[in-house]
Amino acid sequence: MSTDHEILELPGFALENGGTLQPARLAYQTYGRLNSSKTNAVLFPIWFAGDHHSNEWLIGEDRALDPREYFIIVPNLFGNGVSSSPSNTPPPHGAADFPAITIRDNVRAQHVLVTAHFGIERLALVLGCSMGALQTYQWAVGHPEMVARALPFCGAPETSPHNVVFLESLRAALTLDAAYQGGRYTAPPLAGIRAFSRVYAGWGFSQAFYWEETYRQLGFPTLQDFLTGFWEANFIDQDANDLLAMLWTWQHADVSATPGMEGDIKRALGSITAKTLALPAEKDLYFPPEDEIRAAQYIPGGEARVIPGIWGHLTGGGADPTGAAFIDAAVRDLLATEVADAK
């Protein structure tokens, strides 16, 4: 994993579901410079099994997130092997004994980074793809006064029951490997991770993506090459407990569980004050566009703009030229939108 990042240590970091990380280590990378008025900060959390490099396709002098103009902070997800994770936490709380971490725990650590560490009171934009979108919605609900604009893409404000079933199938495949040993493995459960990858392969792109053999655009001449060279390669070097820790975080995402919202998703979404532009993907199989279209109806001034095409969920990853251009343009649009000051 990458070492070109900073670490914020959070001593005695108490977790929503019980337990404490002593300390929690939040890894992050920044791009650009914070201006003197501290008004140009963008927070860009990452997706499942990614790291801060995952977001770099949208950051650059010719991209929507231009580091000459914005100060972009990319925090790593707990469990991703760079921030505190099963694989890098010493006993007695590492590996199979790593505590359950919620999206809100991630956001709370990021909040310390943004406020106490950088002294930022308001973020010009929070955005993110997939689990990054889960974090974006949580920021918008949990800290409305701090989020001027929100752009979740290929995500949702809560993980739907179907999405939970999809994630359960990944877990079932991985943990079936006899080498997994309830997380107390001595060698990586590679067969389990391969089965996990094989299940994921059906979900990441649309049916039509495979029909059209669009994987050729990614450099894989055959379906079999794609299943191994793309899908297995994406997960095989990841730690199994890390994958399962992030998966738990994903499964339990729900902004309506934010204190004060009392399980009411409409109330939670209705409390958002950020100018919100959601970008679901047309053929996304596990965050289907209906999730964000429905959610946008309950967000004051909320808008959902569907990313067209056959790439499905992974159109949010930057490798689909059409999807990347669509997202880039939407980020520019939203950043150009004037918003009222925080109350």
Next chain:
Amino acid sequence: MSTDHEILELPGFALENGGTLQPARLAYQTYGRLNSSKTNAVLFPIWFAGDHHSNEWLIGEDRALDPREYFIIVPNLFGNGVSSSPSNTPPPHGAADFPAITIRDNVRAQHVLVTAHFGIERLALVLGCSMGALQTYQWAVGHPEMVARALPFCGAPETSPHNVVFLESLRAALTLDAAYQGGRYTAPPLAGIRAFSRVYAGWGFSQAFYWEETYRQLGFPTLQDFLTGFWEANFIDQDANDLLAMLWTWQHADVSATPGMEGDIKRALGSITAKTLALPAEKDLYFPPEDEIRAAQYIPGGEARVIPGIWGHLTGGGADPTGAAFIDAAVRDLLATEVADAK
């Protein structure tokens, strides 16, 4: 498995992919009586892991397939545990040594049943759901002179690459169980079948089906109850090698591989003379409606009529009242359509 059926023995049944069943045993059930002119026969092949009872929801005096009017033949799929299957074939060709069987092998056995056994020259209708649809298309392409009408539902004329990936994920989950032992298990690989069921659960119904908790209509109060009481219960008593045999048949379905079609799907579909009405399901995740809508364009006079609703693939199973009524009405429509005599 059911014993209320007939068996046609096919001695020395040579298989498309090599190997011979000595004999092949084709299990079937019939409903109604063949009329003296032998013009009222309907062939209704079954779906994956089903048996002849699976189709009975569409057969009855108040149903589209009225046994007072039609002679309905329901053949069991090779591999389903009733027709020749790994689980019921003696050594040396049973269990893990069972040969690979194609959809065309199934249709060839059914052709013997229809012609040599019953003396039928022309079928008023061939219809089927899912793998039953794969068989329906194969009948229409392989025996155009015999099929007056074809009504494939929730299926396709060939298994798409994405569908293949879905099936690979089922196989990966099942075979990862250490108890599976390459098919030479001494006790059923139940953990593998449970993981197989968990993967299948994400695919069988639509995302919205789970969102709306429609499983309550099937008598399951919670998602967890549904995952075990419906999905695991559906597969846990099936033989693992049987499941994998049927899965192989499904994965390799392709009417363009019919002799004379030279791999050309448009040519294969263009050769169909049956009046064809295809019923894909709106939210089907592994036989998406695009498959049959595209196919219908190449079938002379072909029509695709999308079954609306959120049940996804399993709307074809008869438990969705709206889907069942839609399919029933379509079967009546098609049976009422006059067709030209065979040339």
